[in-house]
């Protein structure tokens with residue numbers, strides 16, 4: 001076996017340009033697979049962290065008739081949890097409203113939150129510290145849409161519990177910057193106590209954010225674990241991974257085809273060499289092994305070459321991150337402006353194994369032909 | 385010279401399938417070769433010389449009859465066993481030298497020894513000895529493409545001889561060489577034959593080669609028509 005490696009290596013280096021072409025394509029496939037997977041993993045990791053920090057906390061308790069995917073359930077989807085049972089949970093109350101910045105009309109989801117919370121990164125202390133009558137927090141996207149800045153006053157209209165319209169001025173106490181557009185786009189955050197007061201929904205909440213991972217069971221309320229709340233994101237990343245695997249499947253197929261082609265050609269062209277090996281006392285299977293090793297060697301060389309230009313590239317990108325177009329954020333996808341790829345050892349090892357195994361297989365298939373060669377014809381180079 | 389039989393061809397017939405029928409390349413050949421012989425197969429083109437050498441070299445097997453090489457029946461050997469026989473006991477020299485182009489002269493000669501799993505020190509000694517026999521010590525690091533025809537064939541001889549085989553089978557070794565080189569090559573082989581008692585079997589058209597042979601076997605249409613021991617015309621100094 002060691003001999004096969006030495007010979008294969010010599011043969012490959014001897015073959016020159018063709019070898020480097022194959023190695024080049026294969027290493028490119030290899031680097032791209034790792035790069036793209038690393039990007040998705042990095043995105044996933046950041047997006048999960050941001051979503052946990054800004055939106056979902058350790059878990060949530062939703063009022064049974066509230067459905068986050070159906071805005072019509074907001075109106076009646078709220079209730080009260082007895083004070084003994086809501087220990088350590090942060091209440092959030094949702095109401096529909098409208099604001100009128102500079103004569104425009106923008107409908108907004110009003111979110112009341114406990115201003116003393118520290119579980120979410122939302123800067124609720126700004127609400128607590130503000131002297132305004134109704135201070136609100138908005139995200140940078142909402143600020144851009146509504147053209148509001150810190151200190152601006154704007155008219156807000158809402159309905160109280162009886163459905164009667166009411167209106168009052170609100171003041172922007174702070175603008176927060178986060179990657180989770182779900183808590184930003186079209187939303188106003190305010191003190192839950194104030195929201196309860198102006199709507200008459202004393203002690204009511206639409207949902208609670210839990211500060212521990214423990215499952216809660218409260219009558220009329222549904223508990224969702226952190227993992228369940230992240231499942232959308234997880235699914236989306238999984239989908240991206242699946243669709244991108246088609247891309248690298250294709251890329252790898254091209255690289256493997258090039259190796260296959262080289263193998264078929266070299267077995268044909270090197271008949272005399274094959275015959276000579278047999279005459280010198282190699283068994284046919286050993287020659288098959290030699291050619292197979294030679295083909296799989298492309299993957300070893302590709303790994304080395306891939307490392308030579310891949311590692312510095314990966315390190316650089318992992319450090320500086322990759323800028324993401326704004327469009328992604330507008331579409332409600334949780335994605336940072338810069339995604340920092342994460343390259344797991346598992347990812348790298350499994351990619352290397354995948355590439356090595358597939359290169360070995362495509363090298364073995366044509367090499368099997370050697371076992372059926374007549375050595376006498378091979379020595380003369382007479383096989384067509 | 386010992387009289388021990390090293391190759392024994394008994395009633396060997398070889399047929400090749402061609403088109404719908406068969407072509408008989410060898411017909412009921414009976415031959416014995418003893419250790420240390422320096423003999424040659426001669427005959428017109430197509431008479432079966434190469435076919436017979438290939439059978440003696442375990443690269444092919446008889447359709448009928450039996451070929452016994454180093455005490456083993458060729459048609460009964462597995463791939464692995466025949467590879468072993470070739471590796472340990474047989475050396476081949478071809479008309480086209482069949483040197484491996486990407487290896488140096490040294491590496492070409494070393495190859496069989498690698499297959500024999502010999503130690504590096506042993507290999508080095510043996511390769512240098514073999515190159516000395518053929519006078520190519522200085523060419524060890526050259527690639528075959530840089531060699532002249534005569535040098536190439538000498539490398540092929542070194543490659544066949546390096547493992548000190550019992551039998552060397554040489555199929556028209558001088559066909560591509562000029563007279564001077566042909567004499568030099570054949571003299572080298574004769575010398576090795578004398579010094580190591582290696583059995584040589586040639587196939588040749590070349591009068592010069594025939595002049596060195598101790599025994600000439602004439603083939604025609606796959607049959608032995610003459611088999612005689614002769615007084616070598618040329619001798620080695």
Ligand SMILES: Nc1ncnc2c1ncn2[C@@H]1O[C@H](COP(=O)(O)OP(=O)(O)OP(=O)(O)O)[C@@H](O)[C@H]1O
Nearest residue numbers: 400401402407409428429430431432433434435436
């Ligand atoms: N694999 C094969 N299939 C069919 N016919 C073959 C095969 N090998 C050899 N023959 C035929 O057998 C005959 C003997 O061939 P062989 O090569 O042994 O002749 P040779 O005496 O070595 O001739 P030359 O002097 O030209 O080398 C030839 O007619 C050849 O065409």
Ligand SMILES: [Mg+2]
Nearest residue numbers: 433434435587
């Ligand atoms: Mg011939």
